[in-house]
Amino acid sequence: MKNILGFILGIIVCLIIVEAFVSNSFVMEKFIYVFDQEVGRIFRPNSEYVKFCEGFGIGSVNKYSFLNKEYPIEKPENSIRIALLGDSFVESFQVFDRHYFGRVMENILREKLKQPVEVLNFGRSGFDLGDCYVHYNTFVKKFNPDYIIYIFGDDDFSTRNSEPFLPIVKIEDDSLSIEKPQFSSKYIKKVKIKELIFSNCALINNSQKSKKLLKKDYIFSQLFDKLYPKTTETVENTETNITPKINITPKLELILSNLAQNNGYFFLRSNIELSNSKFTFHNINQIFENKDYNPHEWKITKTSGHWNNRAHKEIGGYLAKEMESIIQKRKIEAIHQEELSQELARIKTNFTN
Amino acid sequence: MLFNSFIFLIFLGVVLPIFYLLPNKRSKNLFLLLSSYFFYGYWDWKFCSLLAISTIVDYYLGKKLFNEQREKQRKIYLTMSMIVNLGLLGVFKYFNFFVDSFSNLTSNFGYDLDFLHLNIILPVGISFYTFQTMSYTIDIYKKQLEPTNSFIDFALFVSFFPQLVAGPIERASNLLPQLHHKLAPNKEQIQKGIVLIITGLFKKVMVGDTTGRYVDQLFGNPELYKSPELLAGLVLFSIQIYADFSGYSNIARGTAKLLGVELMKNFEQPYLSTNITEFWRRWHISLSSWLKDYLYISLGGNRKGKVRTYINLFTTMLLGGLWHGAAWTFVIWGGLHGIYLAIHKAILGNRKINISYRYTGIISLLNFSVKCIFTNILVLFTWLFFRVKSLAEAKYFLSKMIHWESSELTGIFIRITLTFVLVNFLIDFFEYKTNKHTPILLIPNYGFQYGILLVLLGTTLLYMFQSTPLPFVYFQF
Numbered sequence: 001m002k003n004i005l006g007f008i009l010g011i012i013v014c015l016i017i018v019e020a021f022v023s024n025s026f027v028m029e030k031f032i033y034v035f036d037q038e039v040g041r042i043f044r045p046n047s048e049y050v051k052f053c054e055g056f057g058i059g060s061v062n063k064y065s066f067l068n069k070e071y072p073i074e075k076p077e078n079s080i081r082i083a084l085l086g087d088s089f090v091e092s093f094q095v096f097d098r099h100y101f102g103r104v105m106e107n108i109l110r111e112k113l114k115q116p117v118e119v120l121n122f123g124r125s126g127f128d129l130g131d132c133y134v135h136y137n138t139f140v141k142k143f144n145p146d147y148i149i150y151i152f153g154d155d156d157f158s159t160r161n162s163e164p165f166l167p168i169v170k171i172e173d174d175s176l177s178i179e180k181p182q183f184s185s186k187y188i189k190k191v192k193i194k195e196l197i198f199s200n201c202a203l204i205n206n207s208q209k210s211k212k213l214l215k216k217d218y219i220f221s222q223l224f225d226k227l228y229p230k231t232t233e234t235v236e237n238t239e240t241n242i243t244p245k246i247n248i249t250p251k252l253e254l255i256l257s258n259l260a261q262n263n264g265y266f267f268l269r270s271n272i273e274l275s276n277s278k279f280t281f282h283n284i285n286q287i288f289e290n291k292d293y294n295p296h297e298w299k300i301t302k303t304s305g306h307w308n309n310r311a312h313k314e315i316g317g318y319l320a321k322e323m324e325s326i327i328q329k330r331k332i333e334a335i336h337q338e339e340l341s342q343e344l345a346r347i348k349t350n351f352t353n
Numbered sequence: 354m355l356f357n358s359f360i361f362l363i364f365l366g367v368v369l370p371i372f373y374l375l376p377n378k379r380s381k382n383l384f385l386l387l388s389s390y391f392f393y394g395y396w397d398w399k400f401c402s403l404l405a406i407s408t409i410v411d412y413y414l415g416k417k418l419f420n421e422q423r424e425k426q427r428k429i430y431l432t433m434s435m436i437v438n439l440g441l442l443g444v445f446k447y448f449n450f451f452v453d454s455f456s457n458l459t460s461n462f463g464y465d466l467d468f469l470h471l472n473i474i475l476p477v478g479i480s481f482y483t484f485q486t487m488s489y490t491i492d493i494y495k496k497q498l499e500p501t502n503s504f505i506d507f508a509l510f511v512s513f514f515p516q517l518v519a520g521p522i523e524r525a526s527n528l529l530p531q532l533h534h535k536l537a538p539n540k541e542q543i544q545k546g547i548v549l550i551i552t553g554l555f556k557k558v559m560v561g562d563t564t565g566r567y568v569d570q571l572f573g574n575p576e577l578y579k580s581p582e583l584l585a586g587l588v589l590f591s592i593q594i595y596a597d598f599s600g601y602s603n604i605a606r607g608t609a610k611l612l613g614v615e616l617m618k619n620f621e622q623p624y625l626s627t628n629i630t631e632f633w634r635r636w637h638i639s640l641s642s643w644l645k646d647y648l649y650i651s652l653g654g655n656r657k658g659k660v661r662t663y664i665n666l667f668t669t670m671l672l673g674g675l676w677h678g679a680a681w682t683f684v685i686w687g688g689l690h691g692i693y694l695a696i697h698k699a700i701l702g703n704r705k706i707n708i709s710y711r712y713t714g715i716i717s718l719l720n721f722s723v724k725c726i727f728t729n730i731l732v733l734f735t736w737l738f739f740r741v742k743s744l745a746e747a748k749y750f751l752s753k754m755i756h757w758e759s760s761e762l763t764g765i766f767i768r769i770t771l772t773f774v775l776v777n778f779l780i781d782f783f784e785y786k787t788n789k790h791t792p793i794l795l796i797p798n799y800g801f802q803y804g805i806l807l808v809l810l811g812t813t814l815l816y817m818f819q820s821t822p823l824p825f826v827y828f829q830f
Contacts, residue, residue: 003800010804018812024772027563028816048765056570058762096762099577203812210818222818225360300573309577 019203026050028206031198032061035191039139040166040181043067044199054298054305055094064143067121068097075144079116080109080327083140085132086151089269090123094298094306101307104316105323112324120145128152130159130169133255134178136262138167147323148264151284154244154272157252165191171251176258244270248277265326267319287318354395356604357558357817364392369611378535382505385536385612389514393477400476403441408511410437411486415500415507418493427494434490438483445475450679478518480676484643486511489525491647498526506532515608519601521619521639528614536613546610548791548806553603555809556780558816561597564589564773572740579760580753585770587750591729591736592773595624598637603790618790622781624732627724629693630701631708632732644673659699666698667691677739682747686738693731709788 022028026049034044043061051057062070075081084090084102092100106119122140124131132150140148159169167180183191198205213219220228248256256266256279266281274281288295288311295311296304307315354361368388375381394401411434418430456465489510492498501507510529516522538546571578571586578586602619609616623636633641649669655662667688674687710721741747760766783792796802 003798006798006800006802007804008800010798010801011808012804014805014808018808021772021776022559022812025563025769025776027559050765050769052566052570056567058765096577098761203815206815206819210815213819223359223363225358227360300569309574 015203019201022206023202028202029209030200030202031195031205034065034195034199035165035188036065038180039135041163042139047199049093051093052301053093054301054303055308056300057093057095059093059097065139067091067123068100069103069119069121071118071120071143073143075118075146076116079118080113080147081118081120081143081145082106082109082323083120083122083136083143083145083148084151085122085127085136085140085148086269087123087127087153087156088125089153089306090121090127090151091125092121092123092306092312093125095309095312099309099312101312101316101319104313105320108317108320109323109327112320113327123151126163128156128158128160129252129255131166133169133176133259134167136259136264137178141262146263147326148259148262149267149319149323150259150264151267151269152281153269154246157246157248157274159251159255169255171254174254176254243273245273245275247275253277265322267322282322284315284318287314354392356601356608357554357562359817360395364388365608365611372536372612378533379505381536382503382509382532385514386505386509386512389509389512389517392514393512393517396477397474403445403476403479404482404512407438407441407483407486408508410434411490411511412500412504412507415490415493418490419500431490431494434487438487442479442483445479447675447679454681481520481522482511482517484522484640484676485525488522488643488647489529492525501525501529501533503533513609513614515605515612515614516616519598519605520637521602521605521617522643523616523639527617531614538611538613542610542613542615544794545791546607548793549603549607549610551607551806551810551813552780552791552793553600553605553607554813555600556596556603557600558813560773560776561593561600562820563816564593564596567769568593568740572742572746575746575749575753579762580757581760581763582766583750583753585766587733587737587740588770589773590740591624591733592777594736594739595620596777606790622785624729624777625710625725625781625785626708626728627710627721628706628728629690629697629731630706632728633690633694634708640673640676644669644676648672662698663695666694670694680742681744682738682741685744685747686735689735689738693735 023030029049029051030047032044032047032049033041036042042065045061045063045065048060049057059068061067064070064073071081082102082105090102092102097103100121102119102121106117109117120140120143122135124135127135129152136148164181167178170177170179198208253276256277260266260279266279268281268283269285271283271285272281293310294304295307295314298305298308354364368385372381372384372388375384390401390404393404414430414434418427418434421427421430459465489498489500489507493500501510506529509532510523510525513523513528513532568586568590571583572590575583599620606616606618617639619637619639621635621638623632626632626635649665652665652668653661654665657665668691670687670691671684672687674683674685674690677683677686710717712718737750738747741750784790786792787795789795793802793805796805
């Protein structure tokens with residue numbers, strides 16, 4: 001009996017110590033999402049993360065539930081606010097925030113425009129066009145951004161709905177609507193309890209993650225090492241010469257037109273041939289043509305996937321240049337608009353007199 | 354085969370039951386020899402031939418040396434052994450280093466010798482097993498050891514898989530007599546063996562590999578990071594190399610115990626040393642004692658006056674540095690330790706150092722702590738040269754320390770670093786206090802012991818399952 005009690009106590013004491021160790025050293029990750037009635041699932045506010053996927057990223061989720069540098073919901077009067085939306089390439093867990101292309105762009109624009117510029121990272125792994133539309137309308141909109149940069153890859157032109165908790169976009173009578181998934185209060189309670197456990201206990205969260213890895217291929221490759229060779233997975237193969245052709249369906253075009261109305265600008269992160277769309281897509285990938293390095297290559301971890309630090313720097317510079325010209329153009333348009341309205345007012349007054 | 358991989362655990366799961374079932378000494382040793390060659394050949398079968406060459410040469414030269422009475426002939430046999438062993442090391446480990454260094458020199462005069470650079474891979478553990486076989490021949494030459502008559506026993510002594518690729522560098526006088534008897538572990542050995550494997554795996558995987566992930570990133574791209582981040586990287590490296598190597602040694606000792614073999618201790622809480630001499634009595638003990646016995650003493654040790662003692666210390670450590678790796682950074686690392694040891698020797702004079710602390714009051718604890726911290730700072734500085742890939746990188750790192758720039762991530766880096774330091778300290782503290790590598794076994798309640806071991810093993814296996822194993826830092830040597 002003494003030994004059974006000792007066994008249980010030994011497990012509990014050791015689990016507490018190991019949990020404190022793995023949490024504080026970020027050896028194992030905690031769950032950083034939280035269920036939200038309106039948005040579906042958002043980043044858990046005031047949490048920190050350390051990621052070793054391909055690169056090395058340390059950062060935090062600010063109190064407003066978006067990544068890293070915190071800006072309040074109320075936008076300061078004189079500042080230009082740019083929101084970034086897209087998938088894991090925008091989220092960029094692979095780099096430090098100071099190397100993030102958004103931050104590079106922010107710093108360049110601040111210097112060039114001589115006014116405060118705020119860049120907010122709303123990227124999320126797995127987000128497609130539909131998710132971006134939903135996320136803009138349910139979450140990003142309240143931050144009142146002046147410009148929104150959407151970055152898409154070849155697999156993002158869909159409305160697949162990457163997470164079951166996220167609302168979905170529906171088309172009704174040529175207009176779009178957002179439909180929230182319906183869950184019973186009991187189910188939501190269960191989800192919240194799970195989230196609470198996973199976001200506070202790294203060991204349990206990682207056990208849960210391991211469950212997802214329980215696939216024959218993975219288990220065998222882990223157990224038998226080179227006797228059972230693993231097939232290497234890459235997020236993006238940049239060496240392929242085949243350019244995917246994507247047909248923009250009316251539904252996708254409608255989503256794009258809605259996003260564009262709110263000062264949305266579209267960028268592509270891979271070479272894609274798009275048909276049946278009236279919108280301009282700026283191709284980020286072109287900046288890497290004739291470069292002597294692979295923007296997706298991570299030398300230390302010997303992996304290929306998301307943009308590396310060097311690519312982030314270049315993309316930041318490229319986006320800053322593009323956005324500067326868009327902002328300047330908008331400023332000139334605004335001045336013309338004001339001059340025009342002043343002129344009209346003057347003519348109107350003269351005419352009345 | 355890496356100790357921190359599932360394939361090793363499977364290998365052990367196959368080897369142990371067969372080994373236990375085998376009836377006699379000869380079959381057990383032969384089976385262990387074949388298993389050891391399989392273990393080594395798992396990296397690359399071709400390297401087994403080097404192991405075999407070293408074994409055959411030293412086995413026969415050992416016998417010849419023992420039977421030969423003429424001093425001149427004995428010297429020839431010893432030299433032959435040195436030429437073969439150091440020749441293997443020289444070709445596979447140092448050839449390119451000397452060619453590149455010489456080529457850099459001659460390029461100043463317009464001669465390019467880059468074509469001499471060989472495209473060869475360093476065989477795993479070559480530095481360890483060549484030193485082990487060399488000690489056998491040297492001991493016979495010094496008439497301190499009799500050669501073995503069993504080729505299988507000798508081949509097993511050279512290739513014994515628990516300590517083949519990263520030590521401890523065993524002496525023939527300790528390991529060979531054990532192999533001459535039928536290997537059968539007793540209950541205590543099995544108990545200790547299991548505990549050492551579990552705690553060693555935890556240390557290697559959960560502390561060594563995880564700090565290694567930070568270190569690889571921070572040292573891989575130092576230009577991306579700010580001063581506090583790089584400093585944290587250096588502290589983390591000091592923990593990585595210790596956890597990695599001492600964890601490995603624990604697994605090696607534990608595995609050997611399961612086979613009924615006692616290997617020497619390789620680490621004795623080195624970061625709790627109060628001076629640099631003590632540090633070297635606690636760090637990589639099998640190598641430092643090898644260097645002392647076969648190099649420092651052969652150079653004259655402390656028998657030829659003070660100045661020669663300092664020079665001998667410096668030379669030994671310089672060559673010890675070069676043993677670790679064929680690069681100038683390792684030479685500087687060894688040289689710095691040589692300087693530290695010489696200075697400490699000069700300060701000490703004829704006094705002996707006390708290597709165990711006993712609490713006698715707050716002042717003594719304070720005194721102990723200050724000395725430990727000072728020793729650790731000295732050692733930390735040398736780790737920089739051990740980890741960087743080039744002198745330019747070391748210079749860059751140092752310039753970042755001098756021209757300090759703050760980081761927005763200082764808080765989180767401090768938290769991460771302190772967590773690892775604390776865990777490392779706690780493990781060392783219990784070992785230091787109990788003077789045992791298995792302090793868990795001192796807990797009177799067996800249930801409590803099993804509970805702790807279960808959690809440590811479970812967590813380690815969970816992490817191992819989710820990640821790719823990192824090779825041992827010392828494999829490159």
